Each structure stands twice: as C-alpha cells, then as structure tokens.
Amino acid sequence: MLIKTRGFTLIESVIAIVILAIAMLTITTMLVPSVQRSAEPQYQVRAAALAETLFNQILSRSFDENSAHDGGLERCGETGTLACTAISSFGPDGAEGTPATDPDSGLLYYDFNDVDDYGAADGNSIVYRPDCNGVNCRELNYLVSDPDGTYENFTVAITVTYEQDNILKKIQLEIAAADHGPYIFSAFRGNY
Structure with a gap:
C-alpha cells in the first residue's frame, strides 16, 4: 500500500x-533609522566634551596679542597701550602656527598665546x-594633544570675531562627527 505524504506546494x-x-x-526599515539615531546622543556627548576641552584651553589665553599674557594690568585698546589686533590680522602670529x-x-x-590665534583673519574659521x-586646515590632535585618536572622526571649525570692538571676542566652535552634527558652541572672552 502506497502512503501519500503531503508537503508544501511551490505556490505555498x-x-x-x-x-x-x-x-x-x-522590520528593517523601522530598525535601521533607530540604530542610526541611537548613536546621536553618543556623538552629542563627545562633541560637548571636546568643546569643553577646547574652551578651557582657549579661554585661558589672553584676550589679545597686545595685552599682557600673564594676566597683568596692560589691556589693549586702553589709553597709553597698544591698540587691539584688527580682525583682519586674526590668526596665529609668527611661528605660532x-x-x-x-x-x-x-x-x-x-x-597659541591669545584667543584670536585659534581663528582666521576677517572672522573666517580655521x-x-x-x-x-593645509592653508585653512590644521591638525586637531595638536590642538587637543590626542595621540590616541579619541576624536578621529571629528572636525572642528573655530571662528573668532569681535562681539564688541576692543572689549569682547566671540569664539564659536562648529563640531561635526562623521554623519552627525554640526554641533555649535559659543563662548565669549572679555578684555580684562
């Protein structure tokens, strides 16, 4: 006797x-974007940590090349002192670059010994x-002393401008990481 076994047909x-x-x-179309979004907070935290490191460094420098670099009494732009650096002359002075x-x-x-050394002339960014x-590009690892490559995929554009001539400089960091960002951070350095 022949026993019929039933399986799946080709159509089934x-x-x-x-x-x-x-x-x-x-499932894939729902999962992939959420995986990509899950990396965003990590990049935001790392960008904020990098910004804090850079601001600690930049804001510890003098206001201007023509101000006392040791926190003394001489401030550029005051009577009897040198004028503050013109925005067209911002950027590293001499061999600082x-x-x-x-x-x-x-x-x-x-x-770098003053705030505007981190930016470029005329309010352009470095x-x-x-x-x-390169001409308008510098090594990030030299700026943050990062031989381990902690910020390997990061790019930082630093812009320094006068918010108020001879009184207040604005430092803006635009940080991008791979496909994330840009994250923009700003700080001010007063002439004191």
Whole structure:
C-alpha cells in the first residue's frame, strides 16, 4: 500500500517567502533609522566634551596679542597701550602656527598665546581635523594633544570675531562627527 505524504506546494512556498520578505523589510526599515539615531546622543556627548576641552584651553589665553599674557594690568585698546589686533590680522602670529614639541611628553601642540590665534583673519574659521595639513586646515590632535585618536572622526571649525570692538571676542566652535552634527558652541572672552 502506497502512503501519500503531503508537503508544501511551490505556490505555498513562494507565498511564505513573499510574506517573510515583507515582514523583514518592515522590520528593517523601522530598525535601521533607530540604530542610526541611537548613536546621536553618543556623538552629542563627545562633541560637548571636546568643546569643553577646547574652551578651557582657549579661554585661558589672553584676550589679545597686545595685552599682557600673564594676566597683568596692560589691556589693549586702553589709553597709553597698544591698540587691539584688527580682525583682519586674526590668526596665529609668527611661528605660532607651527607645532611645538612638549619636552615632557614629546607630543606636538600649537603654542597659541591669545584667543584670536585659534581663528582666521576677517572672522573666517580655521578647520581642525585629524591628519590635516593645509592653508585653512590644521591638525586637531595638536590642538587637543590626542595621540590616541579619541576624536578621529571629528572636525572642528573655530571662528573668532569681535562681539564688541576692543572689549569682547566671540569664539564659536562648529563640531561635526562623521554623519552627525554640526554641533555649535559659543563662548565669549572679555578684555580684562
């Protein structure tokens, strides 16, 4: 006696595959954007930490090249002192744009001594990113002393302008990381 076994027909198999494909497509289209969005807070926190590091460094510098660099009484733009640097002359002064070597760690760093050294002339920004050498681009690792590449995918554009001539400078950081950002941070440095 012959026993008939029943299996799936070709049509039933094709219908099952189509239903699974639709289900997988729906799950994937819902999952992928949420995975991408889940990285956003991580990049926001890292960008904020980088901004805090940079602001601590920048705001600890003098207001201007023509002000006392040791926190003394001489402030540019006051009677009997040198005028404050014109915005057309912002940017590193002399050899400051060339990295110096830290004698203790051997790391390269930018030896900027005033706030406007971090930006470019006429209120333009200087871009800092890893592995960058160019006219309007500088090495981020020299700015934050980051030999481990903690900020490998980050780009920072620093703009320094006068908010009030001879009184207040605005420092703006525009930080981007891979496909995230830009995150914009601002601080002010007074002539005191």
